[in-house]
Amino acid sequence: xxxxxxxxxxxxxxxxxxxxxxxxxxxxxxxxxxxxxxxxxxxxxxxxxxxxxxxxxxxxxxxxxxxxxxxxxxxxxxxxxx
Amino acid sequence: xxxxxxxxxxxxxxxxxxxxxxxxxxxxxxxxxxxxxxxxxxxxxxxxxxxxxxxxxxxxxxxxxxxxxxxxxxxxxxxxxxxxxxxxxxxxxxxxxxxxxxxxxxxxxxxxxxxxxxxxxxxxxxxxxxxxxxxxxxxxxxxxxxxxxxxxxxxxxxxxxxxxxxxxxxxxxxxxxxxxxxxxxxxxxxxxxxxxxxxxxxxxxxxxxxxxxxxxxxxxxxxxxxxxxxxxxxxxxxxxxxxxxxxxxxxxxxxxxxxxxxxxxxxxxxxxxxxxxxxxxxxxxxxxxxxxxxxxxxxxxxxxxxxxxxxxxxxxxxxxxxxxxxxxxxxxxxxxxxxxxxxxxxxxxxxxxxxxxxxxxxxxxxxxxxxxxxxxxxxxxxxxxxxxxxxxxxxxxxxxxxxx
Numbered sequence: 176x177x178x179x180x181x182x183x184x185x186x187x188x189x190x191x192x193x194x195x196x197x198x199x200x201x202x203x204x205x206x207x208x209x210x211x212x213x214x215x216x217x218x219x220x221x222x223x224x225x226x227x228x229x230x231x232x233x234x235x236x237x238x239x240x241x242x243x244x245x246x247x248x249x250x251x252x253x254x255x256x257x
Numbered sequence: 258x259x260x261x262x263x264x265x266x267x268x269x270x271x272x273x274x275x276x277x278x279x280x281x282x283x284x285x286x287x288x289x290x291x292x293x294x295x296x297x298x299x300x301x302x303x304x305x306x307x308x309x310x311x312x313x314x315x316x317x318x319x320x321x322x323x324x325x326x327x328x329x330x331x332x333x334x335x336x337x338x339x340x341x342x343x344x345x346x347x348x349x350x351x352x353x354x355x356x357x358x359x360x361x362x363x364x365x366x367x368x369x370x371x372x373x374x375x376x377x378x379x380x381x382x383x384x385x386x387x388x389x390x391x392x393x394x395x396x397x398x399x400x401x402x403x404x405x406x407x408x409x410x411x412x413x414x415x416x417x418x419x420x421x422x423x424x425x426x427x428x429x430x431x432x433x434x435x436x437x438x439x440x441x442x443x444x445x446x447x448x449x450x451x452x453x454x455x456x457x458x459x460x461x462x463x464x465x466x467x468x469x470x471x472x473x474x475x476x477x478x479x480x481x482x483x484x485x486x487x488x489x490x491x492x493x494x495x496x497x498x499x500x501x502x503x504x505x506x507x508x509x510x511x512x513x514x515x516x517x518x519x520x521x522x523x524x525x526x527x528x529x530x531x532x533x534x535x536x537x538x539x540x541x542x543x544x545x546x547x548x549x550x551x552x553x554x555x556x557x558x559x560x561x562x563x564x565x566x567x568x569x570x571x572x573x574x575x576x577x578x579x580x581x582x583x584x585x586x587x588x589x590x591x592x593x594x595x596x597x598x599x600x601x602x603x604x605x606x607x608x609x610x611x612x613x614x615x616x617x618x619x620x621x622x623x624x625x626x627x628x629x630x631x632x633x634x635x636x637x638x639x640x641x642x643x644x645x646x647x648x649x650x651x652x653x654x655x656x657x658x659x660x661x
Contacts, residue, residue: 176328177330177331213277213278213279213280213393214274214277214278214336214340214392214393216335216336216339216340217339218335218338218339220634220635220636221631221632221633221634221635221636221638222632222633222634227335227336229277229278229279231280237279237280237281239278255279255281257281
């Protein structure tokens with residue numbers, strides 16, 4: 176099941192051709208390398224846009240992140256726990 | 258020239274999107290819930306869960322009894338809306354005639370464009386590939402190709418998941434005559450029972466039944482439609498969203514977390530629903546002259562009424578006031594399980610006569626200011642004081658709104 180985290184996190188991301196692609200994020204003093212993005216979607220919230228990502232990491236975890244383009248902030252929303 | 262229609266049906270849609278988003282759910286029986294409440298129902302079951310008998314509208318406790326290892330996932334409407342938008346964008350790359358039949362189904366009329374892409378079958382294969390490439394490899398769809406919408410829909414239902422069925426003049430009889438009538442789009446339980454009472458249990462029997470007697474039972478329009486279905490005939494056009502007439506009504510409903518008898522509690526939900534109805538009307542530049550309310554009880558019976566109001570409105574409080582008047586007339590004979598508010602008799606703002614009363618013009622300015630703030634900062638940043646602290650959660654079924 177997913178566990179809600181809802182914490183701001185530091186993320187290294189690539190902004191390219193109108194797309195944003197997270198590469199590495201730090202959570203609980205540990206760096207997680209993004210192996211793949213399983214689903215990317217977005218939602219407008221007023222004038223800003225939240226970009227959501229379903230993410231698989233090298234250590235085998237599944238995470239949900241989002242980036243807000245107005246606050247320029249990354250959030251770790253959820254972690255999947257078996 | 259015979260038409261070329263595709264019907265595309267996303268397989269186990271919400272569940273598959275969740276499996277796409279989370280690879281750890283793939284291959285497992287999962288179900289998407291409308292809400293976390295125990296009384297909630299399954300909104301979508303994965304292909305794996307369907308094998309256990311779990312399907313849409315199964316209650317959660319029943320679903321867990323059928324499949325104890327079922328993984329329950331909270332539905333996320335924004336995710337499904339986005340994916341729907343993406344696949345509609347793909348469809349509209351092949352024709353401008355795309356009719357969105359529901360959040361996970363669409364008709365495409367490719368009569369005029371099929372040649373450009375190497376034929377209807379090539380379009381279907383290309384769409385399947387693009388969905389995999391551009392949305393996600395786990396998301397699949399079933400496609401039916403035929404000369405009309407009814408047959409195309411029939412075709413897409415024949416092979417799931419990831420099917421492709423072409424119905425032609427050569428195979429149409431074989432398919433229709435072997436298909437149970439309950440599989441026909443448009444023949445539900447009630448019609449099936451009425452047909453059964455006439456001694457009609459198969460497509461052949463429907464074909465053979467005298468038109469006059471069929472029309473006597475169902476009326477001319479429905480009787481003739483049933484007869485045409487038996488032969489696979491359907492002349493209804495594919496109507497794109499750009500061609501579609503304005504909405505005929507706006508409605509919102511919600512199932513409560515527990516059955517409620519307190520009318521104040523019911524009115525609170527009605528105000529929230531009325532605000533959502535009115536906000537959507539204002540967004541579309543529309544007003545209504547009729548308001549309706551329906552109440553469903555714990556035993557799934559219900560009551561409802563609609564009333565004309567004396568003026569055009571797109572104000573949530575006016576919608577609410579009209580709905581409250583209806584509530585006062587209703588016999589709440591049992592605890593209330595679900596509530597729906599809707600506005601009908603819709604007209605464009607520009608086609609209505611604007612009020613010159615100062616209180617109305619001030620109110621319009623307040624609503625416009627509220628909408629401007631909410632458009633800028635998010636949907637519920639400014640609300641009525643009466644609604645402070647009260648929130649409606651996103652509802653997955655029907656994408657948070659009901660059709661009336």
